Amino acid sequence: MVVSLLIDAIVLSSTFALLSFGFTLQFITIGTINLAQPNIVIFTSYFALLFCMVGYSPYLSIPVASLVGGILTLSIWKILSYMKKRGSDSNTLLITTLAISLIIYGSTNVFADYISRTMGTRRIFGLSIYDFNFLGMPGVLFFSLISSILFALIFHLFLKKCKTGIAIKAILEDQSLAEIHGVNTELLLNAMWFITGCLSGLAGVFYSMWFFVQPVVWILFFVRMISACIIGGTTKPFGSFFGAFIVGFSEVLFIIVSSNIIGPGMAAYRSIVPVALVCIILFIAPKGIIEAIEKYRRE
Amino acid sequence: MVLGSVLIIDILVFFLLYSILSLALHLQFGYTGILNVGIYIYPMIGGFILAIVPFRLAMIIFNVDPRLDFVADNPIVVRILNDYLARNPLTSVGLLLFTIAVVIIVAMLVSWLISYPLLRLEGAYQKIFTLAVAECLRVIGLQYFPIAGGVFGLGIPNIFKWLGDFDWVGPIALTACIFAIILLLIIKLCNSPFGRLLKAIRENALAVESLGKDVTKTQKIIMVFSSAIAALVGVLYCLIFMTVTPEAFNVDDFSFWCIAMIVLGGTGNNWGVLIGVLTIIILRRISYISRNYITSLPFDIAWLEPIMLGTLILLFLIYRSTGILPEKPTTIKKQVN
Amino acid sequence: MLTLENVNSGYGSSQVLFNVSLNVEKGSITAVIGPNGSGKSTLLKTIFGLTDIYSGSIKLAGEEITKKKPHEIAKKGIVYLSQVGNLFQNLTARENLIIAGYILPKEKLEARIKEVIQIFPLLKNFMERQVSMMSGGERQLLAIACALLKEPSLILFDEPTTHLSPKFADMIEEKIRELNSMGITVLLVEQDVKRAFRISDTTYILVAGRVYFQGKSSELIKHEKLNKLFFGLES
Numbered sequence: 001m002v003v004s005l006l007i008d009a010i011v012l013s014s015t016f017a018l019l020s021f022g023f024t025l026q027f028i029t030i031g032t033i034n035l036a037q038p039n040i041v042i043f044t045s046y047f048a049l050l051f052c053m054v055g056y057s058p059y060l061s062i063p064v065a066s067l068v069g070g071i072l073t074l075s076i077w078k079i080l081s082y083m084k085k086r087g088s089d090s091n092t093l094l095i096t097t098l099a100i101s102l103i104i105y106g107s108t109n110v111f112a113d114y115i116s117r118t119m120g121t122r123r124i125f126g127l128s129i130y131d132f133n134f135l136g137m138p139g140v141l142f143f144s145l146i147s148s149i150l151f152a153l154i155f156h157l158f159l160k161k162c163k164t165g166i167a168i169k170a171i172l173e174d175q176s177l178a179e180i181h182g183v184n185t186e187l188l189l190n191a192m193w194f195i196t197g198c199l200s201g202l203a204g205v206f207y208s209m210w211f212f213v214q215p216v217v218w219i220l221f222f223v224r225m226i227s228a229c230i231i232g233g234t235t236k237p238f239g240s241f242f243g244a245f246i247v248g249f250s251e252v253l254f255i256i257v258s259s260n261i262i263g264p265g266m267a268a269y270r271s272i273v274p275v276a277l278v279c280i281i282l283f284i285a286p287k288g289i290i291e292a293i294e295k296y297r298r299e
Numbered sequence: 300m301v302l303g304s305v306l307i308i309d310i311l312v313f314f315l316l317y318s319i320l321s322l323a324l325h326l327q328f329g330y331t332g333i334l335n336v337g338i339y340i341y342p343m344i345g346g347f348i349l350a351i352v353p354f355r356l357a358m359i360i361f362n363v364d365p366r367l368d369f370v371a372d373n374p375i376v377v378r379i380l381n382d383y384l385a386r387n388p389l390t391s392v393g394l395l396l397f398t399i400a401v402v403i404i405v406a407m408l409v410s411w412l413i414s415y416p417l418l419r420l421e422g423a424y425q426k427i428f429t430l431a432v433a434e435c436l437r438v439i440g441l442q443y444f445p446i447a448g449g450v451f452g453l454g455i456p457n458i459f460k461w462l463g464d465f466d467w468v469g470p471i472a473l474t475a476c477i478f479a480i481i482l483l484l485i486i487k488l489c490n491s492p493f494g495r496l497l498k499a500i501r502e503n504a505l506a507v508e509s510l511g512k513d514v515t516k517t518q519k520i521i522m523v524f525s526s527a528i529a530a531l532v533g534v535l536y537c538l539i540f541m542t543v544t545p546e547a548f549n550v551d552d553f554s555f556w557c558i559a560m561i562v563l564g565g566t567g568n569n570w571g572v573l574i575g576v577l578t579i580i581i582l583r584r585i586s587y588i589s590r591n592y593i594t595s596l597p598f599d600i601a602w603l604e605p606i607m608l609g610t611l612i613l614l615f616l617i618y619r620s621t622g623i624l625p626e627k628p629t630t631i632k633k634q635v636n
Numbered sequence: 637m638l639t640l641e642n643v644n645s646g647y648g649s650s651q652v653l654f655n656v657s658l659n660v661e662k663g664s665i666t667a668v669i670g671p672n673g674s675g676k677s678t679l680l681k682t683i684f685g686l687t688d689i690y691s692g693s694i695k696l697a698g699e700e701i702t703k704k705k706p707h708e709i710a711k712k713g714i715v716y717l718s719q720v721g722n723l724f725q726n727l728t729a730r731e732n733l734i735i736a737g738y739i740l741p742k743e744k745l746e747a748r749i750k751e752v753i754q755i756f757p758l759l760k761n762f763m764e765r766q767v768s769m770m771s772g773g774e775r776q777l778l779a780i781a782c783a784l785l786k787e788p789s790l791i792l793f794d795e796p797t798t799h800l801s802p803k804f805a806d807m808i809e810e811k812i813r814e815l816n817s818m819g820i821t822v823l824l825v826e827q828d829v830k831r832a833f834r835i836s837d838t839t840y841i842l843v844a845g846r847v848y849f850q851g852k853s854s855e856l857i858k859h860e861k862l863n864k865l866f867f868g869l870e871s
Contacts, residue, residue, distance in 0.1 A: 027423070031422070031423070032422075032423045033423040033424065033426075033427055035336075035427075079613075083616070083617070088616075088620070090422065090423060091328070091332065091334045091426075092616060092620065094334060094336075094423060094426060095334070095558060095562060095612065095616060096612075096613065096616055098336070098555060098558060098609075098612070099559075099608075099609040099610070099612035099613040099616065100609060100613065101609070102551075102555060102605040102606070102608055102609030102612070103605070103606050103609035103610060103613075104609075105605050105609075106602045106603060106604065106605035106606035106607075106609065107602075107606060109598070109599070109602035109605075110598045110602045110603075110606075113597065113598030113599050113602065114597050114598050117597050117598070118597060219430075219434055219550060220434070222430075222431075223430075223431045223434050223435075226424065226427060226428075226431060227431065229424075230420065230424060234421070234424055265442075268438070268442045269438060269439070269442060271434065271435065271438050272435045272438060272439070274431070275431045275432060275434075275435045276435075278416070278428070278431070279416050282416040282419045282420065283416070283419075286419045286420075
């Protein structure tokens with residue numbers, strides 16, 4: 001039981017680490033929250049289901065899911081940056097993402113319906129039975145953890161050593177100044193958003209290989225993502241990354257402790273944990289953990 | 300015709316409910332610029348309190364067998380209470396007023412409590428934190444059976460049973476009254492100096508602050524006031540449909556639709572909001588009815604609704620961001636000595 | 637070298653510049669002065685492609701650059717030093733230099749950084765320091781060093797000495813003269829009228845988005861009407 005919950009924690013944390021990282025990058029560049037992103041994650045995870053239904057391994061759906069996620073996310077960025085250029089304020093941009101999230105939500109349901117009616121599956125699905133086993137553990141455990149850590153390491157090195165990486169740091173701080181210096185900000189921002197979309201596709205596939213997915217779960221994704229971002233620091237992508245691990249492991253810890261004290265069935269209340277953590281963090285370290293650590297170092 | 304009259308009442312009911320909720324949201328958003336996406340927490344609170352408080356109280360008042368549980372034995376208790384309520388108009392009205400009072404107080408309390416962590420967040424995160432809290436409450440409501448019957452929901456007795464054959468008119472009439480009161484209050488508020496202050500805060504909070512006005516306090520007052528109104532909507536909704544279902548209080552129906560109505564109708568214009576409400580409700584009804592005629596698609600046609608709504612909002616934001624009825628410039632009535 | 641002909645520009649639907657014509661001679665220092673809100677900063681931004689240009693033409697060494705984007709204009713040898721926010725606060729001095737020389741090939745960039753440090757030896761001490769930890773004067777020096785990296789032919793300075801202590805302001809003025817003696821053309825927006833007349837060859841006076849006066853700085857400073865009207869100086 002505990003082993004199963006540990007796998008829970010690792011897969012959950014790894015997938016949300018990738019999601020929250022991308023989410024924060026989006027937040028920094030557009031100044032508002034992209035309500036549509038969680039819906040994209042769920043939409044792309046249905047590709048994993050599709051691949052399984054036609055007899056392939058769900059891992060093979062990763063390129064497709066990533067590509068679709070990337071294209072959808074890039075489209076959202078194009079719409080948002082167009083509206084920002086026209087002078088829309090942050091409320092309007094937020095409502096724009098809301099509108100797009102409704103469109104994607106409806107589309108996900110259409111997709112889910114279509115698959116379930118033509119292939120005889122259920123709308124709620126989980127693909128753990130299609131996973132392979134390695135050392136007695138499900139493959140997604142290794143894939144998700146290694147992917148997320150590898151991504152973090154590579155991106156960190158990229159930002160430090162590579163000219164383009166420094167350019168991205170520059171864009172994240174001051175887009176117009178980077179533009180003045182000849183950085184092709186449009187290209188790099190397009191690439192950044194595309195990559196966050198690919199991360200969503202990847203994360204969606206991983207999530208569906210351990211947990212159950214249905215369209216309406218987007219809001220649970222959303223709650224976890226924003227909690228991870230607030231805990232880590234809303235303008236610190238690597239903070240959000242670690243925040244996701246804090247959220248994931250806290251959820252599982254809560255289930256273990258509450259099941260022992262109160263009884264089974266407490267797992268259903270797991271989505272309260274991220275929000276409770278946020279409330280605590282907001283009083284201890286309002287700007288997030290990374291900021292608190294930096295402040296401590298300075299003093 | 301029977302179908303026609305039912306449709307008109309249907310539209311009227313939803314128009315009244317959504318108008319009240321949208322006006323409350325609009326007070327925050329259109330006037331002070333606070334977009335509270337998580338406003339659906341308040342109708343939820345209203346509904347939950349309605350499920351928890353008045354009828355258990357009624358069971359005590361009417362000496363219903365204490366071995367019966369309001370939730371576990373819901374159908375039986377509802378039948379018994381309906382009987383009693385039909386014969387006790389004063390108690391019914393008393394229970395209703397008491398519930399409304401409790402709902403208003405609790406909603407205001409929750410709004411005040413949430414503002415503490417909320418104000419430590421910045422910008423966009425502030426706007427959606429309430430959504431996260433709302434989802435938590437919804438999860439509790441869905442999982443914890445004794446509140447409102449979990450995923451199945453609860454039936455509730457008709458608190459207007461004493462009206463006899465017209466018991467179905469009662470909740471609708473109450474909704475209409477509350478709608479009228481709220482509309483008058485909000486219009487009066489918005490044409491007053493306080494209303495101009497709110498608009499000023501929306502345009503440039505910093506400038507207003509430097510003029511010596513306490514912006515945070517004003518925003519808090521508005522949030523508390525509109526949260527109470529939103530909570531009432533939850534109560535009215537449940538009274539009309541005679542059921543409390545946690546599932547029903549979701550972000551789509553009680554937040555996103557309202558935002559769509561405001562965007563369509565016109566931000567900053569209360570009459571515009573009402574037009575937005577009416578437009579979207581009629582569109583929804585049309586789409587609902589058309590489901591009976593289009594059956595050959597490989598998916599449930601209901602899912603085209605969010606797609607259509609999202610597209611509509613997007614088009615309005617891009618091509619007509621002022622909405623159907625744009626905001627009127629602020630005028631000050633001449634003082635006649 | 638740089639010619640503006642009847643340029644009308646602004647931000648969205650707010651027009652700021654009205655039929656502005658300007659000529660910057662190669663190798664000169666040209667100053668633009670005028671009351672606050674006259675559009676001096678907008679003029680520089682317009683040249684650099686950061687505003688909406690409604691009509692008119694901007695030519696650099698005969699080549700039309702009116703419709704070009706900032707990063708394209710940057711490649712033509714123009715550098716724009718804005719009043720604030722010239723540097724990336726969260727990046728180190730070295731990283732700022734790398735971004736400043738973004739359009740240069742790798743080896744050239746490294747060589748240029750070495751050369752620039754020789755012109756500004758003070759920089760050696762804080763290459764790995766974050767800009768947010770540097771003083772105002774140090775930042776301005778770094779900003780100019782960043783500008784130099786691209787071997788620009790024309791530098792647009794937007795009020796470079798405002799907000800600086802007199803010591804650093806004089807140092808910057810000196811550095812501008814040094815850059816000009818190296819062959820770099822300078823277009824300078826200045827708040828300090830005396831400094832503008834002192835340092836420049838030609839001065840343009842911008843009022844409410846229009847060119848009100850133009851002429852040799854040495855002559856303008858003696859112009860009677862001007863002194864009384866604008867600068868409160870009794871001649």
